[in-house]
Amino acid sequence: MRYKRLPRTFFDRPTVTVAQELLGKTLVFQNHRGRITETEAYIGQDDPACHAARGLTPRTKPMFGPPGFSYIYFIYGMYFCLNIVTEEQGFPAAVLIRGLLHEDGTHYNGPGKLCRALGLTKEQNEIDMITSKELYVLDTPAWTDFDATPRIGIKQGLDKYWRFVVRKEVLQPQKNSVKSLS
DNA sequence: TCAACGATCGTCT
DNA sequence: GACGATCGTTGAT
Numbered sequence: 001m002r003y004k005r006l007p008r009t010f011f012d013r014p015t016v017t018v019a020q021e022l023l024g025k026t027l028v029f030q031n032h033r034g035r036i037t038e039t040e041a042y043i044g045q046d047d048p049a050c051h052a053a054r055g056l057t058p059r060t061k062p063m064f065g066p067p068g069f070s071y072i073y074f075i076y077g078m079y080f081c082l083n084i085v086t087e088e089q090g091f092p093a094a095v096l097i098r099g100l101l102h103e104d105g106t107h108y109n110g111p112g113k114l115c116r117a118l119g120l121t122k123e124q125n126e127i128d129m130i131t132s133k134e135l136y137v138l139d140t141p142a143w144t145d146f147d148a149t150p151r152i153g154i155k156q157g158l159d160k161y162w163r164f165v166v167r168k169e170v171l172q173p174q175k176n177s178v179k180s181l182s
Numbered sequence: 183t184c185a186a187c188g189a190t191c192g193t194c195t
Numbered sequence: 196g197a198c199g200a201t202c203g204t205t206g207a208t
Contacts, residue, residue: 040189049189059204076190077201083189096189112190153189 003138008130010139011067015041015086015093020164022084022095024143029135032118037107037143037171038099040151041162042083044092049157052092062126063092070135072115072125079112082120084129084137098152098163101171143170 006025011018019041026035042050042063051073052060062071063085071083071094083094100108100118108114115121120135129136148161 042189051189054205057205073189074203075188077188077203079190081189098189110190151189155188 003140005130006068006137006139008066008068011084011086012088013086015043015095016162018084018086019095019162020146021142022097022137023146023164023166024141026138026140027097027100028138029118029120029124032102033138034100034102034108035140035143036097036099036137037101038097038109038163038165040096040098040164041086042094042096042151043087043162047157047160049151049154049160050092056092060092063094065089065126066128068128068130070124070127070129072120072122074122075112080115080121081111082115082124099165107171145170 003026019039022036022039024035026033044050045053045055047053052063056064059073062069065085066089067086069085071085072080074080082097084097085094087093096111097114098111100114102108108117124135127135143166146164146166149163149165150158150161151163
């Protein structure tokens with residue numbers, strides 16, 4: 001089975017919808033690939049936790065651009081975080097990729113660890129993930145069994161339940177079947 | 183120019 | 196649970 005890459009229309013939708021439906025999709029960067037297990041939505045200038053809340057700056061410029069582009073920023077002096085821009089050009093919003101189940105079996109929890117493992121840096125900021133040959137998302141089956149919680153590591157916007165994480169049973173589907181054999 | 187802070191993580195208590 | 200590492204971005208001077 002050969003999976004197609006997600007088209008721009010996938011990202012040109014409400015950010016919460018995109019964040020939820022990205023769970024289970026396959027992120028590809030160079031020789032790495034893994035399925036997305038955890039996302040967060042950051043939506044517009046009315047969301048106080050969104051980097052774009054205080055307007056357009058050099059850093060947040062990608063968020064104001066077309067959907068389907070990467071937005072990678074440097075944080076805490078040592079980590080990068082990967083986002084994918086959503087919604088129409090001019091409306092600043094993006095989905096933060098927080099968790100990835102690598103095809104080698106490693107589950108990366110946390111945006112900083114994920115980017116470090118894959119080698120994602122500012123070099124990959126503002127890449128068009130619809131046309132790029134090194135950074136894109138494949139349309140593998142979605143995981144629809146997930147929880148919604150407040151976002152992590154922020155001090156404002158905690159009333160919004162815009163973090164989406166697949167339930168851990170999804171990540172160990174073989175456990176029940178093993179038990180039923182005995 | 184300057185100082186405070188941050189969508190994190192590992193280590194220590 | 197608390198804290199330090201480490202530095203680019205930002206808004207204020």
